[in-house]
């Protein structure tokens with residue numbers, strides 16, 4: 152029956168995982184996706200390497216938001232089936248067990264209401280879809296996951312691995328969602344949540360997809376104390392439609408989900424749906440991201456896939472301050488040469504740092520500007536503070552001293568300043584999970600405290616900002632929340 156359908160909003164990795172879990176749980180699902188056609192690209196993989204890749208550029212939306220913190224703040228999203236997995240790189244490290252509770256050293260606010268062990272089966276499941284190439288072993292700060300194609304750090308980098316281990320860090324191939332060893336696909340990335348997860352759901356007979364369906368508000372029934380439907384703009388008919396729902400999963404990407412909750416304000420929730428404590432939009436965080444190159448005195452093997460130097464030990468780091476280093480090619484030219492046995496004298500490093508989320512970073516509806524559907528645009532207020540920036544500078548020094556300790560003297564090339572919020576495309580935290588309602592918007596099952604049939608399942612739910620790429624973790628959290636929702640709906 153139409154009224155018994157769960158409505159999932161968004162077909163990125165968060166929405167895809169939720170829809171898959173609900174369908175597997177026997178529930179009928181309708182997915183609303185704002186985008187219309189899947190972007191095209193071309194990917195050719197041979198022998199486990201990408202030999203040709205033509206993707207679609209990620210979109211930044213300079214006119215779609217108001218930046219009131221750092222004026223250069225970016226916001227990149229893609230209203231298309233598959234969301235940002237049309238562009239992503241596919242690095243999928245797991246969070247480590249400590250990542251979920253290390254923030255307690257600073258404050259109770261920074262403790263996740265979910266543990267690594269609770270999430271582990273959902274990591275396994277997501278990894279089985281991602282078809283990962285990487286290292287399969289546990290290393291400090293990075294649990295080994297389910298890997299389809301195992302890689303090792305080259306022999307002449309083993310000293311770096313040993314030097315890292317002596318400092319309590321891991322140095323291992325980065326896990327990438329690189330797909331099968333041989334592939335020709337008309338898309339820009341090996342893993343795309345739409346083609347890999349959403350499209351196959353159609354075969355179940357319980358799944359319906361509506362594209363060009365941009366959700367504008369979620370309908371709350373004060374009498375039933377539940378959400379009961381979604382209003383969406385049907386792009387083809389240029390018309391507002393209503394779809395009834397027995398439950399709703401919001402998975403629009405962190406900031407678009409938060410925007411939708413603000414846009415669903417009603418008399419019972421005048422400050423945004425589920426926003427009982429005024430925390431919606433607050434605790435915004437992103438990864439400070441920096442890319443630089445260094446030169447080695449003696450050439451070393453090229454790293455393909457890139458290798459990952461994990462964070463410094465928790466007990467040697469200030470709470471919630473960490474960095475990760477992904478070491479790969481220094482240039483496009485080096486990428487081509489990585490198909491040969493020739494060694495390299497220069498390498499590129501991408502560093503993700505962390506920032507401590509606080510209410511000073513936030514999004515909220517702008518009182519002055521509207522989007523194409525007449526809803527308030529988002530005001531985005533975020534900047535990186537002194538300790539966040541110092542942490543990034545120290546990350547350069549730490550890496551070079553570790554290389555020297557491993558017997559490879561290196562020279563850092565000039566670093567172009569790039570610490571602009573939004574550049575990492577890893578926003579999170581604006582509908583944070585917490586065990587206590589005075590510290591969070593969502594409970595441990597990704598639901599607003601007073602709304603039993605609404606799930607918010609993307610990285611807006613993140614309680615803290617770890618130094619690891621977020622997508623694998625948001626996929627696992629989304630599947631976990633959806634499984635619980637399916638269980639609860641069947642019980643009612």
Ligand SMILES: Cc1cc2nc3c(=O)[nH]c(=O)nc-3n(C[C@H](O)[C@H](O)[C@H](O)COP(=O)(O)OP(=O)(O)OC[C@H]3O[C@@H](n4cnc5c(N)ncnc54)[C@H](O)[C@@H]3O)c2cc1C
Pocket residue numbers: 160161162163164165166183184185186209227228229230231232233234235236238239240241242243364365366367402403404405407408411575576577609610620621622623625
């Ligand atoms: C160049 C690039 C490289 C990246 N590399 C990595 C990486 O290596 N590792 C990693 O972990 N992450 C990476 N990311 C980030 C990663 O892509 C995101 O973390 C991930 O896609 C987020 O998934 P999501 O489902 O929450 O949101 P999205 O992927 O943004 O999907 C949101 C979906 O919701 C839809 N939508 C939005 N609003 C509405 C609405 N109102 N109504 C209906 N539908 C709506 C959108 O069309 C979209 O389909 C990268 C991103 C970019 C741009």
